[in-house]
Amino acid sequence: MKLLVTGFDPFGGESVNPAYEAVKLLPDIIEGAQIIKLEIPTVFKKSIEVVKEAVENDQPDVVINVGQAGGRACVTVEKVAINLADAGIPDNAGDSPQDEPLEEDGPDAYFSTLPVRAMVENVKSHGLPCEISYSAGTYVCNSVMYRVLHLAARSYPNMKAGFIHVPYSSEQVANKDRPLASMPIETIAKSLEHAIEAVVKE
Template sequence: MKILVSGFDPFGGEKVNPAYEAVKLLPDNIAGAEIVKLEIPTVFYKAADVIELKVKEIDPDVILCIGQAGGRYGVTPERVAINVDDARIPDNEDNQPIDLKIKEDGPAAYFSLLPVKAMVLKMREANVPASVSNSAGTFVCNHIMYQILYMIDKKYPDKIGGFIHCPFIPEQVINKPNQPSMHLEGISKGLQAGIEAIVERQGKGDIKEIGGAIH
């Protein structure tokens, strides 16, 4: 099994993005699966182009993207991506799409193809705060999750994919009062546990576990 794990570069004035920094700490083999790491730009559409080039090059079984979600308290596998770009801030090339469809011929939403509840359970068993997220936002993170699932739907039906958000790391919140953070090692530990769950649940689907949210 081969898993492509990508993480975004810094954006929004930050000097670091814990997403790719945590990806870099992952071992090259997790539960028997080969891990291929890739940094992608925080740029609408370009990020998807970079991923698809890598997919064509290495032919992974799983496409997993990691992104930063400042304000969250734990590692959060995303359940759904919606077909809209509505950028609160510009991306790293000053694109700021507002109320635009990502794909004109795409459905309103795609659900993750990953076992998100099994991933959360595995993360918690590793003592990493984690929960299922039901909104990936409307910035480049949601965009790339939607693009990956569209890509799989249209071109690579033998693959699975999805997205995980991670919190700020401590150095990012020094001047952000009351913002939660998690050490980079903890984030990477959570990602590793989530990947272990992906490997373990291969071909079995997800588990049925409480993971909903009131809001």
């Protein structure tokens, strides 16, 4: 079994993105499955192209995209992505779509094809907080989740896909002007590892 796990590059003025920093710490093998790690750009149009190229080259059984959700207190596994791009801030290419569909011919939403509840329960069983989320937002995280599921539905029907949001890292909030929820990178990575275990065991 082969899993492609991606994390975004820094955005919004941050010097790091805990998503990819945590992905980098993942073992190369989890429960016998190969883990392919990839950094992708926080750019609406380019992010899916980078993932699509990796899917074509590596032919993974599963794609898990990971992104930062500043303000959330723990790792959250996304249940649904919507066909909408509505940026509160420009992406890293300066693009700021408003009320635009991601795919003109796509459905209003896609549900994750990962075992979301089992992922959350396995993380929690290892003493780490984790929740299901029912909103991936309308920024690049939702965009790549939706578009990867759209790609799977149209071209790779046996490929499963989904998204995990992670909180700020502890280092990111240390010098902010108000206290914000955060988690050490190593703890985020462990949460991701346990979530992936549930995917592989399904």
